[in-house]
Amino acid sequence: MNNEEQHFITGQVERIFFQNDTTLYKVLLVKIDKTDIKWNEDEITVTGSFGTIKEEGSYTFFGDIKTHPKYGPQFQATNYQSDQPTTKSGLVAYLSGEQFTGIGKMTAEKIVTALGGDAIDKIIADPSVLVPLGINAKKRKTLVDVLTENNGMEQIIIGLNDYGFGSTLAYAIYQHYQEDTLRVLRENPYQLILDIDGVGFKRADQIAEKIGIADDADIRLRGALLEELNQLTQQEGDTYTAAEPLLNGALNLLQQTRRTPVAPQKVADQILALAHDGKIMSEDDRIYPRSLFNAEWQIAQELYRIEKEYADKQAASLKHFETELKHVEKRLKITYDDSQKQAIKAALQHHVFLLTGGPGTGKTTVINGLVALFAQLHHLSLDINEYKEETFPILLAAPTGRAAKRMTETTGLPASTIHRLLGLTGRENDPDTPTKELEGGLLIIDEMSMVDTYLFRSLVRAIPSDMQVVLVGDKDQLPSVGPGQVFSDLLAAQILPEIELNQIYRQNDDSSIIELAHDINTGQVPANFFTNQSDRSFIACNAYQVPDVIDQVVTHAKQKGFETSDIQVLAPMYRGAAGIDRLNPMIQEIMNPRKNERTKEVKTQNGVYRIGDKVLHLVNSPDVNVFNGEIGQIVGITEAKKSKHKSDELTIAFEGNEVTYKRSDWYKITLAYCTSIHKAQGSEFQMVILPLVHQEHRMLKRNLLYTAVTRAKQFLILIGEREAFETAVKEQSANRKTTLKERLKQVFEQSQTMPHQAARQLRSTAEAAVAPSEIPVASDDDTTATTATTLELHEDEDDYRLTVAKVASGEIDPMIGMGTVTPRSFM
Numbered sequence: 001m002n003n004e005e006q007h008f009i010t011g012q013v014e015r016i017f018f019q020n021d022t023t024l025y026k027v028l029l030v031k032i033d034k035t036d037i038k039w040n041e042d043e044i045t046v047t048g049s050f051g052t053i054k055e056e057g058s059y060t061f062f063g064d065i066k067t068h069p070k071y072g073p074q075f076q077a078t079n080y081q082s083d084q085p086t087t088k089s090g091l092v093a094y095l096s097g098e099q100f101t102g103i104g105k106m107t108a109e110k111i112v113t114a115l116g117g118d119a120i121d122k123i124i125a126d127p128s129v130l131v132p133l134g135i136n137a138k139k140r141k142t143l144v145d146v147l148t149e150n151n152g153m154e155q156i157i158i159g160l161n162d163y164g165f166g167s168t169l170a171y172a173i174y175q176h177y178q179e180d181t182l183r184v185l186r187e188n189p190y191q192l193i194l195d196i197d198g199v200g201f202k203r204a205d206q207i208a209e210k211i212g213i214a215d216d217a218d219i220r221l222r223g224a225l226l227e228e229l230n231q232l233t234q235q236e237g238d239t240y241t242a243a244e245p246l247l248n249g250a251l252n253l254l255q256q257t258r259r260t261p262v263a264p265q266k267v268a269d270q271i272l273a274l275a276h277d278g279k280i281m282s283e284d285d286r287i288y289p290r291s292l293f294n295a296e297w298q299i300a301q302e303l304y305r306i307e308k309e310y311a312d313k314q315a316a317s318l319k320h321f322e323t324e325l326k327h328v329e330k331r332l333k334i335t336y337d338d339s340q341k342q343a344i345k346a347a348l349q350h351h352v353f354l355l356t357g358g359p360g361t362g363k364t365t366v367i368n369g370l371v372a373l374f375a376q377l378h379h380l381s382l383d384i385n386e387y388k389e390e391t392f393p394i395l396l397a398a399p400t401g402r403a404a405k406r407m408t409e410t411t412g413l414p415a416s417t418i419h420r421l422l423g424l425t426g427r428e429n430d431p432d433t434p435t436k437e438l439e440g441g442l443l444i445i446d447e448m449s450m451v452d453t454y455l456f457r458s459l460v461r462a463i464p465s466d467m468q469v470v471l472v473g474d475k476d477q478l479p480s481v482g483p484g485q486v487f488s489d490l491l492a493a494q495i496l497p498e499i500e501l502n503q504i505y506r507q508n509d510d511s512s513i514i515e516l517a518h519d520i521n522t523g524q525v526p527a528n529f530f531t532n533q534s535d536r537s538f539i540a541c542n543a544y545q546v547p548d549v550i551d552q553v554v555t556h557a558k559q560k561g562f563e564t565s566d567i568q569v570l571a572p573m574y575r576g577a578a579g580i581d582r583l584n585p586m587i588q589e590i591m592n593p594r595k596n597e598r599t600k601e602v603k604t605q606n607g608v609y610r611i612g613d614k615v616l617h618l619v620n621s622p623d624v625n626v627f628n629g630e631i632g633q634i635v636g637i638t639e640a641k642k643s644k645h646k647s648d649e650l651t652i653a654f655e656g657n658e659v660t661y662k663r664s665d666w667y668k669i670t671l672a673y674c675t676s677i678h679k680a681q682g683s684e685f686q687m688v689i690l691p692l693v694h695q696e697h698r699m700l701k702r703n704l705l706y707t708a709v710t711r712a713k714q715f716l717i718l719i720g721e722r723e724a725f726e727t728a729v730k731e732q733s734a735n736r737k738t739t740l741k742e743r744l745k746q747v748f749e750q751s752q753t754m755p756h757q758a759a760r761q762l763r764s765t766a767e768a769a770v771a772p773s774e775i776p777v778a779s780d781d782d783t784t785a786t787t788a789t790t791l792e793l794h795e796d797e798d799d800y801r802l803t804v805a806k807v808a809s810g811e812i813d814p815m816i817g818m819g820t821v822t823p824r825s826f827m
């Protein structure tokens, strides 16, 4: 319960105005019997998280009156109880009601006469009380089932309300544990950290404290360690960490929530215990979340399986490669250079082949030639209409919707996201979710640099051993948002055949952008970097001047006829004077201002949305075929009173796809006039405007700048501080900590297999980490003392955006499940 003053309303539910099927949130109209609030009418709207609510049922709601900005005063319930009928007639009416199929008034009367006013409690406690009443087994079963279901769920929801969970989380928790919910919460609330997306250590610890779990209880220390291990790997994109940061981080987390120091030795003991139980894995001085440890091994083993099983099989006969390729060249009107030819040949000869190259080096051109030649050699038609019953034998996929669409456009063949290909919804909590097995002869994956460890593991598992696989990407681009750097590890291992294309083709005399990108990659600031060219320019200014300069540039571009979709501002961070949050509303005012009183707009805590606004989708939603990073345009606004769902709605057009978002879905979108560079991976724009300033020095890395620059098709406008650009060119992007390369070597060269227990050297590592001088112990007046690692911002700021959006929309409670967001994120 919260600490605010609690009031109550007892009454009958007259109508359920609204209920959300995927949360427990409901809006009810209640006829008041009794209350301690001042209210002049006999009805009131009550909102809150409830289990099954029956119209005409009698309930007591606890909470307080709150004024909703739109709907006015309502009673916001933090908890409730069902006032079961206790009068004889009330009970009879209830038990002979619709939900008790087959129970008539006579039977109900018989029960109430025999068992009295607390008949329901008696039946739930011991169903055999019905036997002497001569009620047949079928009816007895109905009675017991319906009563336990109604009451069981109700008790659990009431319990969850008691712990302060909002409707979305309460629903997720109930869905996961069902009737075990309250037992899990009582026995080990920290279990929720592992099982429920959105519950973090702090939240679980509040519950644990309430139910008296000791400061140094093993489960508490383990909860902190597991959360810290996940945070450390997720934030940095690593697949493992070391004992020392893990121990320090966990100690810090433990101290932050309860302020009582815990002996480092006790926490170190729990690292050992977790490793012993196989909950975390360790090897040498590395400590892995179990799922990532397994995923790296499985990737290596699956690739080995594919390679080995294929070795005996006959690859396509390449006797007449040159002649066959000539036909293809003629048809595609191209002459492949030597390395492109080699790439096509190698892809046809090998089972798994890696192709990398910078922008404009002909990767797509090679894919086209490969597809054509593969079809020619296997006598396959590339006309999709000829495959009515059978699956199309060439599978093309990319990690994002937009990259998949580009593949379709450039090859003329169907391409999908990897998620779609595998039948994943993107909402899977468990990275180990089983997927479909793939069918076909050739699989080509583009934009491989964006594929993370988990997704790649799912992909390779689904590949049958008679399928050839070609992985295409640009190794110098930013790595995936999720953990790992799969593509660069695969290349670095030098186990699988690979070719790098170096010759730049997409270039004419006027274009200097691609050349610039390649220069950036060498780590040299080119002499003409800050000199204006026909297709790019540099405007020097400091962080505080950036918005003004962008204002002028965008206004000018609009006057010149550039459309909203042509102009893309890309920035490294959300916050700061030159950050995305500052720039988006400003550009919105230029590109899509409020024209007059009648212009429709809806307000959110993050600003306003209008028809015509460019918006970014922040999560994967395969159910509506919209993916993380896709940009759409608002084409409709429907007010709640006119909408079927009684919620304000936005209709957004994505390429060839219109989707309606209820207000509760708005956390999935944000304005997209300016987006993060990470979100722009896999997309290209006519004009890219790129502000970089020194304030963002943590983010200024070569691969970030390279990725941003390579998004520009026609014009590139660099804005900001010279030294920020110079830093970005010079700062080699730090490699992520991963061991996929080693696993590949272990499996391919030494025939090793994944060990079941890897706690070998952990004891000494964990003990060594317990060096008291290195452990920050917050003093009483220093609740913010923390290690550098936990306060560092995530390289991928997009997690921040999603979390803030969720908080703003009420989807998540700001106190819980902060994910990668740290306290500083909210400053």
Ligand SMILES: Nc1ncnc2c1ncn2[C@@H]1O[C@H](COP(=O)(O)OP(=O)(O)OP(=O)(O)O)[C@@H](O)[C@H]1O
Pocket: 334, 335, 336, 337, 340, 357, 358, 359, 360, 361, 362, 363, 364, 365, 366, 505, 506
């Ligand atoms: N051998 C070649 N001869 C002539 N033109 C070529 C050759 N190879 C590629 N090109 C042309 O160069 C341009 C870029 O090629 P392509 O799109 O295949 O590169 P890419 O590596 O896929 O680029 P990006 O990664 O930027 O999409 C295309 O216009 C293509 O027709």
